[in-house]
Amino acid sequence: MSFSSECKNELCLIKPEKSCCLISELCALYMTMGSLSLLGRGKVNVQFSGENITVCRRIYTLLTQALHLAPQIHYVSNARFGGTRKCVLTLGPLQSPSFLIALRMMTDEKDGAVMLRSTTPKVSLTRSCCMRAFLRGAMLGGGSITKPEQGYHLEISCRDDSIREDLAKCLQKFDLPIKQSARKGHGYLYLKQIDHIVTFLKVVGANQTVMEIENLRVQRQVLGSVHRMINCDNANLRKQMNASDEQLRMIAELAENDGLKGLPKSLQEMAAARLNAPDASLAQLGEAMNPPIGKSGVNHRMRRLLEYAENKKKETL
Numbered sequence: 001m002s003f004s005s006e007c008k009n010e011l012c013l014i015k016p017e018k019s020c021c022l023i024s025e026l027c028a029l030y031m032t033m034g035s036l037s038l039l040g041r042g043k044v045n046v047q048f049s050g051e052n053i054t055v056c057r058r059i060y061t062l063l064t065q066a067l068h069l070a071p072q073i074h075y076v077s078n079a080r081f082g083g084t085r086k087c088v089l090t091l092g093p094l095q096s097p098s099f100l101i102a103l104r105m106m107t108d109e110k111d112g113a114v115m116l117r118s119t120t121p122k123v124s125l126t127r128s129c130c131m132r133a134f135l136r137g138a139m140l141g142g143g144s145i146t147k148p149e150q151g152y153h154l155e156i157s158c159r160d161d162s163i164r165e166d167l168a169k170c171l172q173k174f175d176l177p178i179k180q181s182a183r184k185g186h187g188y189l190y191l192k193q194i195d196h197i198v199t200f201l202k203v204v205g206a207n208q209t210v211m212e213i214e215n216l217r218v219q220r221q222v223l224g225s226v227h228r229m230i231n232c233d234n235a236n237l238r239k240q241m242n243a244s245d246e247q248l249r250m251i252a253e254l255a256e257n258d259g260l261k262g263l264p265k266s267l268q269e270m271a272a273a274r275l276n277a278p279d280a281s282l283a284q285l286g287e288a289m290n291p292p293i294g295k296s297g298v299n300h301r302m303r304r305l306l307e308y309a310e311n312k313k314k315e316t317l
């Protein structure tokens, strides 16, 4: 199952309670999956269609719960698209007006007739509960989210300006950026930053999905710091090796010029210790001395050795 489907399945488990939120979510689902057809003589037909069966079941539940409407369900297979099966929910001419009145697309006239006033919903999104529900509906109907292992990207497709404006309003309410782009002529709003995606998912109630993303983020951070530590260790090791090479070269030069014999005993010991252990760190060299000395002691003796070697070199020139 894709990450998007997992996220949508989670959203479909949320139980909307307030009737205002039921309508807001239905509104976004209609704006992303719904269509309206005019049958003549003022009769209309409302349909929802989508490939995600769980989302379609959600629409059915919301319609029943909010408006006591029971749409007809049928499936269509499209051979052209590799046999993908679509679920279609239909509200016939008798049920559609109630739905369209709830979305303020139709009005109830005094004489009992209904009148189509708008082809897009006019639901007022002022309460924060309804804005959350609207965003959830839009995510269910037109949203997709990339698997976090493959990068951070969440988008909601916008079929027209009206849903784009409503989405922008809701995103703004939760301090989320409004970024839009288009692909093959279809516009969409998207979020790219992990913090924004997490905020959005929390707003719509996908807490399980948030946890999955957060866990992966922690794993990545730990891995990152381990890599940094390894790189740092490597750099220190390289530095240590370079210093050791330099010391070995100097000691070899001294030995060539018979200079080792003239050294004080402590420096002779130091030179011998380095020759015996070319890879040892200064601290390890110090431990090998008798009696053992600290790192700074070793450093001091190495410096004296170097000075001595340089003086000796000048003498021989």
Ligand SMILES: [Zn+2]
Pocket (backbone or CB within 6 Å): 018, 019, 020, 021, 022, 024, 127, 128, 129, 130, 131, 133
């Ligand atoms: Zn509400």
